[in-house]
Amino acid sequence: MWWLLILIACLDCGASAIPEVSSKTVYDATRGDVREVGTLSNDAGECKPERIYFVLRHGSRNFGSTITGRIYYFLKKFANLVDSGAVTLKENMAWYKTWERGTYYKDYELVVEGMMEHYTIALRYKERFADLFPVYSISNYSLQATTKMRTIQSALSFMDGLLNGTGPLETSPDRMNIIMKGYMPPGITITKNDEDRLLRFVDCCPKYEQYIDTLKWKEEATKFDELPAFQAVIKSVSTALDYQASLNDSKSLYYLCAAENMSPTQAKHSQFCNVFDQDALRALDFSKDLEKYYKYSYPFPTTFKMSCELLNDIIAELESSKTTPVLKFAHEETVLPLMSLLGLFDDGEVLTHKTNDWLNRQMKVSRIVPFAGNIAFIKHSCPTDPEPRIQVIVNEREVHVPFCSSMGCTVTDFKRIIETRAEGCNYNLICGISPDQWSDKHSVQQIVIAVLLTLSLCQATYIFFHCIKRCPLNGREEHEDNSDQQPLIDEDSDQGYADEEPSKRLITTALTEPSDHKGSPDAIIS
Numbered sequence: 229m230w231w232l233l234i235l236i237a238c239l240d241c242g243a244s245a246i247p248e249v250s251s252k253t254v255y256d257a258t259r260g261d262v263r264e265v266g267t268l269s270n271d272a273g274e275c276k277p278e279r280i281y282f283v284l285r286h287g288s289r290n291f292g293s294t295i296t297g298r299i300y301y302f303l304k305k306f307a308n309l310v311d312s313g314a315v316t317l318k319e320n321m322a323w324y325k326t327w328e329r330g331t332y333y334k335d336y337e338l339v340v341e342g343m344m345e346h347y348t349i350a351l352r353y354k355e356r357f358a359d360l361f362p363v364y365s366i367s368n369y370s371l372q373a374t375t376k377m378r379t380i381q382s383a384l385s386f387m388d389g390l391l392n393g394t395g396p397l398e399t400s401p402d403r404m405n406i407i408m409k410g411y412m413p414p415g416i417t418i419t420k421n422d423e424d425r426l427l428r429f430v431d432c433c434p435k436y437e438q439y440i441d442t443l444k445w446k447e448e449a450t451k452f453d454e455l456p457a458f459q460a461v462i463k464s465v466s467t468a469l470d471y472q473a474s475l476n477d478s479k480s481l482y483y484l485c486a487a488e489n490m491s492p493t494q495a496k497h498s499q500f501c502n503v504f505d506q507d508a509l510r511a512l513d514f515s516k517d518l519e520k521y522y523k524y525s526y527p528f529p530t531t532f533k534m535s536c537e538l539l540n541d542i543i544a545e546l547e548s549s550k551t552t553p554v555l556k557f558a559h560e561e562t563v564l565p566l567m568s569l570l571g572l573f574d575d576g577e578v579l580t581h582k583t584n585d586w587l588n589r590q591m592k593v594s595r596i597v598p599f600a601g602n603i604a605f606i607k608h609s610c611p612t613d614p615e616p617r618i619q620v621i622v623n624e625r626e627v628h629v630p631f632c633s634s635m636g637c638t639v640t641d642f643k644r645i646i647e648t649r650a651e652g653c654n655y656n657l658i659c660g661i662s663p664d665q666w667s668d669k670h671s672v673q674q675i676v677i678a679v680l681l682t683l684s685l686c687q688a689t690y691i692f693f694h695c696i697k698r699c700p701l702n703g704r705e706e707h708e709d710n711s712d713q714q715p716l717i718d719e720d721s722d723q724g725y726a727d728e729e730p731s732k733r734l735i736t737t738a739l740t741e742p743s744d745h746k747g748s749p750d751a752i753i754s
Contacts, residue, residue: 247501247509248594250516251560252486254288255345255600260625262356262604268619268636272611277619280360281542281554284349284602285563286378287342287385288490293334295483302480303329306469315470323499330491338378341490343385345600350389352624357606361553364391364414370545370554372417374427379557380416382600386555387414425655426541427558429534429565433659436530445522449515452581458515461508468503482512490599514586517593518579524564525591527578532568533658536650539569539642546607546618547639560597567596567603569649571630572622595623608636615640 246257268275290296309315310324317324354361362368364387371387373379421431430436439445452458453475465473465481473481481500488498504512524531538556545554556562567573573590583589606619617636620627628634632641646653656662 246489246497247485247504248513248592249482249486249489249509250513250593251520251597251599252291252483252516253594253598254341254490255349255598255623257489258595258598259623262352262621262624265356265619265621265624265626268608268610268617270610270613270617270635275608275610275613275617277357277360277606277608278616279546279551279553279607280353280357281545281556281605281607282353282602283538283556283558283563283566283604284346284382284386285560285597285600286376286382286557287338287345288599289338289342289378290333290335291483291487292336296332296334296487298476298480299332299484299487302477302484305477309471318468318470320468320502321470327499330488332487336376336378338381338385339490342378342599343381346382346385347389349600349602349624350386353604354390360551360606361390362551363394366415368552369414370417370552371414371557372419372427372555373557374424374559374562375418375421376559379559380418383414383416383555383557386557425537427538427556427562429537430561433530433534433655433661435658435660436528436534438660439528439530440523445528446519448522448579448581449518452515452518455581458511461504461511464505464508465503478508478512482516510587513592513594514589517589517591518581520560520564520593520597521579521591524561525568526574530658532565533650534655535562535565535569536646536653536658537655538562538566539646539650540653542605543639543642543646546605546616560601563601563603564593564597567622570620570645571649572596572627574630598623610635618642 246254248257267277291299306315310317369387371383373383419426419428421428423432425432462473462475462478465478481503485498485501485504488500501509521527526532573592573596575590579586579589579591601623604621606621608617608619610617615638617638618632619636620629620632629637629641631645632638651657
C-alpha cells in the first residue's frame with residue numbers, strides 16, 4: 229500500500245513537469261484544481277450550485293497488445309544492440325545499465341494511476357461542491373458507463389473517492405438493523421455499444437464509421453511525419469541512443485515514455501522520456517494530436533454533430549427540477565466531440581501538416597482529453613435571473629463556451645447550439661441512417677436475442693440434469709474463454725475489444741489473467 233500513501237500525500241500537488249503525450253498523458257500532468265474555481269454571480273449577488281452533470285473519460289490504462297508489442301519489440305532490439313556492442317551507452321544513458329524493465333499488459337484495464345485519477349477527482353469535487361453530492365442511495369445518483377471494463381472501473385474508483393467510509397458495508401456491524409444509506413457498491417447503467425447514442429455514438433453512426441474506414445483521419449499526421457520538423461525527432465533519438473533509429477523506433481519510445489509515466493515504479497518521471505529533447509516531444513505530440521483532431525473533432529463535422537444526443541440529455545437533466553448528480557464514464561471519443569460541439573478549443577482554421585504556428589494551437593489533446601479528462605456542467609440558480617446559469621469546467625478549470633455569455637451558459641444557449649451546429653439533432657440525417665434502418669436493425673436484434681435466450685435456456689436445462697447425474701457436488705470445471713478479444717481498429721484505438729461485454733470480461737479476466745500480473749511479459753502479449 230506504499231503507492232497509495234504516496235499518491236494521497238500528493239493530492240494537493242499541482243501539475244508537475246510530466247511530458248505531454250497527446251491522449252496518453254496522465255491526468256496530473258495538465259489538470260487544474262477545481263477547489264480554486266470561483267462561484268458564478270450576477271449584479272444581485274452570488275449564484276447557488278444546484279446540480280452537476282459530469283462526463284469523464286476513463287483513467288490511465290494499459291495500452292493493449294499492438295502498442296505493448298511495439299514497446300517490447302523496441303526494448304528487445306535496443307537490448308540486443310547494447311549486448312552485442314553495436315551501441316555504446318553515452319553518459320546520458322548510463323542509467324540504462326541498472327534499469328529494470330516494467331511489465332506492460334495487453335488488456336485495456338485501468339492501472340493504479342488510472343484508479344487514483346478518478347478517486348482524487350472525486351475528493352476535490354466533493355470538497356468544492358459538497359452540497360451537490362448527497363448520501364448515497366440508488367435513487368440519489370445517476371451513474372452510466374459504457375460496456376468497457378475501464379469505464380466501469382473508473383466509475384467505481386470515483387464513487388469510492390466520493391463516498392468511501394460512509395456506508396453500511398463499513399459502518400453497520402449489526403446486519404439485522406442495517407441502514408441502507410452511504411457508500412455501497414453503486415448501481416451503474418450500461419447500454420449495448422450499438423444502442424448507446426449518449427456515450428458510444430461512434431458505434432451508432434454509419435457515416436462516421438465509413439469515414440474512419442477510409443483512414444483519411446491519418447493523412448495529415450502522415451504528411452507531418454515526413455516534414456523536417458518531425459525528421460529532426462528521429463535524428464535526436466538516433467543521437468541519444470547511438471544508432472540509426474527508425475520512425476517506428478521513435479514512436480515506440482514515445483509510447484514507452486507514456487507507459488512508464490503512469491506506472492507506480494517510475495512515478496511519472498520515465499528516464500526514457502529524457503531521450504527526447506523538448507522539440508522532439510512537441511513534434512511527436514502534434515503528430516498524434518493531428519490524428520485525434522481529424523478523428524474526433526472539427527475537420528469532419530459529423531464527428532461532433534453526432535454528440536448532440538448527449539448534449540440534449542444534458543439539457544433535459546439540467547432543465548428539470550431534479551438534483552440527482554449525473555455521472556457519465558466514457559472515452560475520449562465521447563468527450564472530445566462534445567467539447568467540439570460546444571465550440572471549445574477551436575483554432576478558427578483547420579489544422580494541417582502545413583500549419584506554421586502549431587506550437588501555440590488551442591487543440592492540444594493532452595490538455596483537453598488526457599486520461600481521466602472531463603467536462604462538468606454545474607447548474608446554478610442566480611438572484612433575479614429567470615433561467616438557471618450553467619458553469620462549464622474542463623479538467624478542473626472553468627472555461628468560457630463561445631456561444632454563451634461571460635456569466636455562464638443557459639439551457640437556451642445549449643438549445644441554440646443544437647439547432648445551429650447539429651441540424652436540430654436529426655441523428656438519422658447526421659449519420660446517414662434511413663428511417664427504416666434503425667427500426668429494422670432492432671427488430672432483427674430482438675429476434676436474435678430471443679433465439680439466443682431460448683438456446684441458452686435449453687443448454688442450461690441440459691447441463692443441469694447432466695450434472696445431477698455426473699458432476700461432483702463440490703467442484704466445477706473452468707474453461708478459458710478468449711472469444712471476446714478482437715483485432716484492434718488501429719494501433720491507438722481507445723475502443724479496445726470490439727464486442728466487449730462487462731460480465732464476460734470479468735469472467736475472462738479472472739480465468740485467464742493472474743491476479744498479481746506476474747510471469748513473462750513477452751508471454752502475456754504473444
